[in-house]
Amino acid sequence: MHTAGQIFILIGTFFMFLGGLGVFRMPDVYNRLQAGTKATTLGFMSIALGVGLSQPQWLLKALVLIAFIAFTNPVSSSVLARAAMKRGIPARKVTRHD
Amino acid sequence: MKRFLSLFLVVLLFWFLFTGSFHRDEIIAGVVLSLLIALATKNYYRFNILLPDLPVRIFKFVFAYLPRLVFEMVKANIHMASIVLNPKLPLDADIIENRTSLTGDISRLVLANSITLTPGTLTLDVLEDTVVIHTVNRAAYKGDKTATTPFEKAVKGVFE
Numbered sequence: 149m150h151t152a153g154q155i156f157i158l159i160g161t162f163f164m165f166l167g168g169l170g171v172f173r174m175p176d177v178y179n180r181l182q183a184g185t186k187a188t189t190l191g192f193m194s195i196a197l198g199v200g201l202s203q204p205q206w207l208l209k210a211l212v213l214i215a216f217i218a219f220t221n222p223v224s225s226s227v228l229a230r231a232a233m234k235r236g237i238p239a240r241k242v243t244r245h246d
Numbered sequence: 247m248k249r250f251l252s253l254f255l256v257v258l259l260f261w262f263l264f265t266g267s268f269h270r271d272e273i274i275a276g277v278v279l280s281l282l283i284a285l286a287t288k289n290y291y292r293f294n295i296l297l298p299d300l301p302v303r304i305f306k307f308v309f310a311y312l313p314r315l316v317f318e319m320v321k322a323n324i325h326m327a328s329i330v331l332n333p334k335l336p337l338d339a340d341i342i343e344n345r346t347s348l349t350g351d352i353s354r355l356v357l358a359n360s361i362t363l364t365p366g367t368l369t370l371d372v373l374e375d376t377v378v379i380h381t382v383n384r385a386a387y388k389g390d391k392t393a394t395t396p397f398e399k400a401v402k403g404v405f406e
Contacts, residue, residue: 170329170330174335175335175337176339178341178380179337179339182326183329185363186322186326186363187327189363190319212264218359218363222362222363222369223355226358226362226369229369229370230371239339239341
């Protein structure tokens with residue numbers, strides 16, 4: 149059980165790292181939010197589940213935290229993206245530049 | 247009255263989830279606090295969970311909606327990782343509009359959330375029945391309902 153928890157925490161930190169890298173590499177605000185939201189949502193879920201598995205007395209609270217994150221994290225990034233759109237920040241159509 | 251009772255029950259459920267104990271004192275404190283919170287915030291929440299088919303909805307939510315959401319989230323993360331780790335950064339981004347047939351506020355919110363967590367899409371806004379979506383894979387979204395269709399069915403059975 150402890151090992152399974154550690155593996156979940158490792159996977160979560162890897163996704164968190166990918167999210168950070170995505171925010172660093174992406175060209176405009178919308179793409180950055182895309183990379184950030186998905187990676188942090190699943191990354192946090194994985195970390196919370198890992199903590200719950202390795203410390204079973206925290207499992208219930210970890211599941212409640214996962215539910216809250218699943219419901220609030222997409223809303224927050226949607227609101228940020230909506231604000232950017234209302235401000236008139238254009239989305240780049242062709243974002244590759246060699 | 248039904249709305250007030252729904253709010254009270256949801257607050258009480260979260261009290262039990264957070265405290266994690268069914269000691270007598272905890273239950274009394276939880277009921278009193280939930281009543282106070284429900285009284286104070288009843289004007290801000292408009293939902294009704296006291297429906298006759300509530301068990302069916304919970305069953306559908308757990309066995310139809312959740313597995314699909316988790317599967318799509320894992321897929322979305324692998325998709326995003328393949329873009330971020332690719333040295334060429336193969337983006338093909340655009341803002342598109344999709345239509346939805348859902349009418350309830352909460353079901354639209356859940357649909358928008360689900361779309362945000364699916365591969366390559368981010369909900370920007372929901373205007374009446376139009377969902378404005380930013381996508382990193384323009385080629386995959388040809389039709390008017392490409393992004394909304396997969397989740398609409400699952401959301402419809404649960405929240406509407």
